[in-house]
Amino acid sequence: MRIDILTLFPEMFQGPFSESIIKRAQEKGAVEIHCHNIRDYSTNKHKKVDDYAFSGGAGMVMSIEPIAILIEKLKAEREYDEIIYTTPDGQTLNQSISNQLSLKGNLMILCGHYKGVDQRVRDQYITMEISIGDYVLTGGELAAAVISDSVIRLIPGVISDETSALTDSFQDNLLAPPVYTRPADYKGWKVPDILLSGDTKKVEAWKEQQAYQRTKERRPDLLK
Numbered sequence: 001m002r003i004d005i006l007t008l009f010p011e012m013f014q015g016p017f018s019e020s021i022i023k024r025a026q027e028k029g030a031v032e033i034h035c036h037n038i039r040d041y042s043t044n045k046h047k048k049v050d051d052y053a054f055s056g057g058a059g060m061v062m063s064i065e066p067i068a069i070l071i072e073k074l075k076a077e078r079e080y081d082e083i084i085y086t087t088p089d090g091q092t093l094n095q096s097i098s099n100q101l102s103l104k105g106n107l108m109i110l111c112g113h114y115k116g117v118d119q120r121v122r123d124q125y126i127t128m129e130i131s132i133g134d135y136v137l138t139g140g141e142l143a144a145a146v147i148s149d150s151v152i153r154l155i156p157g158v159i160s161d162e163t164s165a166l167t168d169s170f171q172d173n174l175l176a177p178p179v180y181t182r183p184a185d186y187k188g189w190k191v192p193d194i195l196l197s198g199d200t201k202k203v204e205a206w207k208e209q210q211a212y213q214r215t216k217e218r219r220p221d222l223l224k
């Protein structure tokens with residue numbers, strides 16, 4: 001997979017993409033991530049990338065030209081399966097969307113800022129608009145990092161234990177059951193006996209029951 005991120009703040013991605021599983025995914029060649037600074041495509045002598053809204057009102061709008069130049073350049077180099085715009089008014093990200101995106105080859109993610117991008121960018125180029133939740137961030141960068149992280153970890157081979165992505169919370173619309181590790185007894189706080197029983201069938205049934213119980217208590221909406 002290849003992900004191209006179009007942003008005014010490429011350095012914001014250095015942390016999330018240079019640690020742990022996402023770092024290893026790039027080293028293994030499962031994903032290539034390219035961050036592009038939209039400002040580099042401004043034709044303005046002051047490298048301006050935004051302007052006042054025609055409608056008036058507070059806040060600047062990201063201009064169409066530098067974004068259009070960058071998107072056209074990338075599209076001329078390869079075909080993109082989706083061109084995603086991160087915005088609080090997009091569809092809310094969930095595991096099903098991440099699963100679908102993990103099967104794609106080339107993704108582009110445009111990060112919004114200020115009052116957002118000129119609507120013509122959305123109309124002409126964007127194929128998917130994604131929000132990561134009902135709250136407003138300072139910009140789309142953290143949302144793009146969240147989307148990328150949730151998608152990359154699902155690419156086959158990225159998580160070493162193949163079954164582990166399949167047993168995540170949400171993968172079957174259930175939350176994950178509780179987990180324990182050694183010691184079996186810490187200051188009298190004990191691990192449930194069943195997990196020490198060695199009876200795999202019973203353990204599996206217990207996990208299923210716990211997952212269901214947790215979902216019923218915490219996220220009944222997922223059971224509907």
Ligand code: ADE
Nearest residue numbers: 086087131132136137143
């Ligand atoms: N930009 C600002 N807030 C956002 C959100 N919640 N999701 C995606 N992009 C955003």
